[in-house]
Amino acid sequence: MTVPNRISIVTLGVADLARSTAFYESLGWTNSATAPAISFFEMQGSILGLYEWSALADDAKVPAEGSGFRGVALAMNLASTDEVDTVFAEWLAAGATSAVEPHKAFWGGYSSYVADLDGHLWELAYNPYASLDADGRLVMGGLSD
Amino acid sequence: MTVPNRISIVTLGVADLARSTAFYESLGWTNSATAPAISFFEMQGSILGLYEWSALADDAKVPAEGSGFRGVALAMNLASTDEVDTVFAEWLAAGATSAVEPHKAFWGGYSSYVADLDGHLWELAYNPYASLDADGRLVMGGLSD
Numbered sequence: 001m002t003v004p005n006r007i008s009i010v011t012l013g014v015a016d017l018a019r020s021t022a023f024y025e026s027l028g029w030t031n032s033a034t035a036p037a038i039s040f041f042e043m044q045g046s047i048l049g050l051y052e053w054s055a056l057a058d059d060a061k062v063p064a065e066g067s068g069f070r071g072v073a074l075a076m077n078l079a080s081t082d083e084v085d086t087v088f089a090e091w092l093a094a095g096a097t098s099a100v101e102p103h104k105a106f107w108g109g110y111s112s113y114v115a116d117l118d119g120h121l122w123e124l125a126y127n128p129y130a131s132l133d134a135d136g137r138l139v140m141g142g143l144s145d
Numbered sequence: 146m147t148v149p150n151r152i153s154i155v156t157l158g159v160a161d162l163a164r165s166t167a168f169y170e171s172l173g174w175t176n177s178a179t180a181p182a183i184s185f186f187e188m189q190g191s192i193l194g195l196y197e198w199s200a201l202a203d204d205a206k207v208p209a210e211g212s213g214f215r216g217v218a219l220a221m222n223l224a225s226t227d228e229v230d231t232v233f234a235e236w237l238a239a240g241a242t243s244a245v246e247p248h249k250a251f252w253g254g255y256s257s258y259v260a261d262l263d264g265h266l267w268e269l270a271y272n273p274y275a276s277l278d279a280d281g282r283l284v285m286g287g288l289s290d
Contacts, residue, residue, distance in 0.1 A: 003172040003235050006189045006221050007155055008283040011268075013216030027148040032285070035252070040285060044151045045190020047283060049220070057214045060258045060266050061245050066213030069202045071158030071263065075194075076151050090148050100206050107180070113205040118216065121205050123156075138153040138192060140177070140185060 007046050010074065013053035014118045020050050023117050026094040044136045053118070073113070075123040077130065077138045081110040084126050088112045091124065152191050155219065158198035159263045165195050168262050171239040189281045198263070218258070220268040222275065222283045226255040229271050233257045236269065 014020035021031055021039040029048075033040040039050040057064035078084050084102050091114040092098060099113035099121060111125040130140045159165035166176055166184040174193075178185040184195040202209035223229050229247050236259040237243060244258035244266060256270040275285045 003174075003232050003239075004189070004221065004223070004281055005172075005174045005186060005193075006281050007191050007193060007219050008222035009220035009268075010152055010155055011218045011220060013214070013218075027150075029148075029150045041150060043191075044149070045282065046152050046188075047285070048150075048152060053214075053216055056216065056218060059245075059256075060218060060268070062214050062266070064214050066211075066215055068211030069158070069198075069207050069209055070211055070215035070217060071198050071201065071265065072215060072217045073156045073158075073201060073205060074152050075154035075156060076149065077153035078149070087148050094148075100204075111204075120216065121207070123154075123205070136149055136151050137190065140187075140192065 009040075009047045009049045011049035011051050011056060012116070012118065012120050013056040014050050015053055016117075017050060017052055020117050023095055024048070024050070027090065070120070073121045073123050075125060077132060078124060078126050079132055081126050084110050084112060084124050088114065088124050091122070096122075154185075154192045154194045156194035156196050156201060157261070157263065157265050158201040159195050160198055161262075162195060162197055165262050168240055169193070169195070172235065215265070218266045218268050220270060222277060223269060223271050224277055226271050229255050229257060229269050233259065233269050236267070241267075 029041045031039045041048040054064040088102050096114040096116055099115050102112040105111040109125055109127040113123050115121055130138055133139055174186045176184045186193040199209040233247050241259040241261055244260050247257040250256040254270055254272040258268050260266055275283055278284055
């Protein structure tokens, strides 16, 4: 197989593109899209896309109806437990909802979850067994063996 | 705000961790996790995680029930229309389901969608207005302005 190990874009379906774009901008991120129907935020190593929920479903030719848990969580790894606390508070200040308060996790790290305006889950975590490189990308012990 | 623009890990909930891990391994990717309950595939710029669907829901303290469209699509950008055709065929050979056959998209690119064993959608696309850097990361015209 020659399938590249590559996630270029993570696109989240949103109910109100302007509202959700403003939410992510309020985290300090910059929407760099040149088309009005989509927003793109350059991440460290990938791109976060926002697109109207029904348009995203239509793009994949699947019914737009959906409910409950989506089986997806995005993780933002941070450099310390203190940074988890700080960043968790900043997401809430921006209008995100707390799903799990910062706490010591069973796997030895420090974890929390927030949900964005459309219920997309982000884990905000510190993993003492992994490090972040100069660009903020996660380097896991097990992955670097 | 000091929230880093960072997606460290994209974790997908799966019904059968061993089966889904074998599926992604059959694309040529390497599971580097050292714990048995999770799989980690190092991507170009982020990490793809697989975790049992109900365990992922429990980690975020949300009900595990879910149905229909999940409002999330991962995009794998490729270097040419030919590579989209090739990689699309390889996903199907690995056991993925075709959602949208490769076709010229309204936005000027060439796009297709596959669903993995648990219905997670991946867009396989070529964007003539963007380029891939030496590491395969997407560089969008609008993003590099």
